[in-house]
Amino acid sequence: MNEAPPNEVPLSVEDIDDSAPDRLLAWIELVIAVALAAAALVIAIFTSALIGAGGIETAEDYLHLTPDFFPRLTMLILAGVCTRYAFGAARDVARSRQGDDRAFLARLRRAGFMVIVAVCYASTISWLGFILSTMLAAAITSYFLGLRRPLAFLPGVLIAPIAIRFVFERLLFIALPRSEIDVIAGIEDAVIGMLVKILL
Numbered sequence: 001m002n003e004a005p006p007n008e009v010p011l012s013v014e015d016i017d018d019s020a021p022d023r024l025l026a027w028i029e030l031v032i033a034v035a036l037a038a039a040a041l042v043i044a045i046f047t048s049a050l051i052g053a054g055g056i057e058t059a060e061d062y063l064h065l066t067p068d069f070f071p072r073l074t075m076l077i078l079a080g081v082c083t084r085y086a087f088g089a090a091r092d093v094a095r096s097r098q099g100d101d102r103a104f105l106a107r108l109r110r111a112g113f114m115v116i117v118a119v120c121y122a123s124t125i126s127w128l129g130f131i132l133s134t135m136l137a138a139a140i141t142s143y144f145l146g147l148r149r150p151l152a153f154l155p156g157v158l159i160a161p162i163a164i165r166f167v168f169e170r171l172l173f174i175a176l177p178r179s180e181i182d183v184i185a186g187i188e189d190a191v192i193g194m195l196v197k198i199l200l
Contacts, residue, residue, distance in 0.1 A: 023096040025107065030089035037082035044075035117141060129179030131188050134161035166195050 121137040128136070138157045147153045168174045169192065179185040 023093070026089060026092040026096040030086060030093055033082050033086035033089045037079050037086055040075045040079035040082060044072050044079060047072040047075065113144065114141070117144075126177050127180050129181075129184055129188055130165050130176040131161045131191075132179060132184055133177075134164070162191060162195070166192055166199075170196060170200065 117137055117140055121133055124136075125133040127133075135157055138161065139153075142153055142156060147156075165176050165188075168176050179188060
């Protein structure tokens with residue numbers, strides 16, 4: 001049996017050391033997780049008022065599906081996920097170490113790119129419509145995450161946005177943004193109309 005040289009660090013020790021997160025990144029994750037959990041909880045509490053301010057009348061009977069049911073449920077789930085993530089981030093802070101600034105900046109640039117994609121998606125969804133804006137955001141995100149094979153890339157980019165709009169509008173009766181560009185809106189309506197004829 002060969003023994004490792006005395007100056008060589010065991011792989012298990014290297015793995016443990018590499019798994020310890022950078023201190024600054026751990027603190028940023030904790031702050032973001034707590035902020036997202038708090039924001040989601042506040043939005044969930046005031047969903048009825050927010051929807052009412054937008055012109056949609058909400059019913060007081062919560063035994064039936066009202067316009068605020070799915071937004072409130074989504075925000076509550078998001079608050080729970082963010083709270084769980086905040087506990088994990090707090091553990092990471094406890095075991096964090098000072099890391100390489102260049103590696104941290106590289107990760108920060110990747111995270112910043114995803115934030116820019118999310119902001120652009122939110123700002124263009126009312127202009128381009130749900131289907132096209134979601135397709136573009138999904139395509140950019142999927143490519144950025146390394147999805148190149150058509151079988152993994154195309155369903156999430158092309159099929160999922162159309163299916164989501166169909167389910168929300170035709171089954172749940174919740175309207176999603178329609179493009180303000182007449183040509184795009186016409187194509188969206190034609191696609192949804194074709195699905196209605198096939199499936200309903």
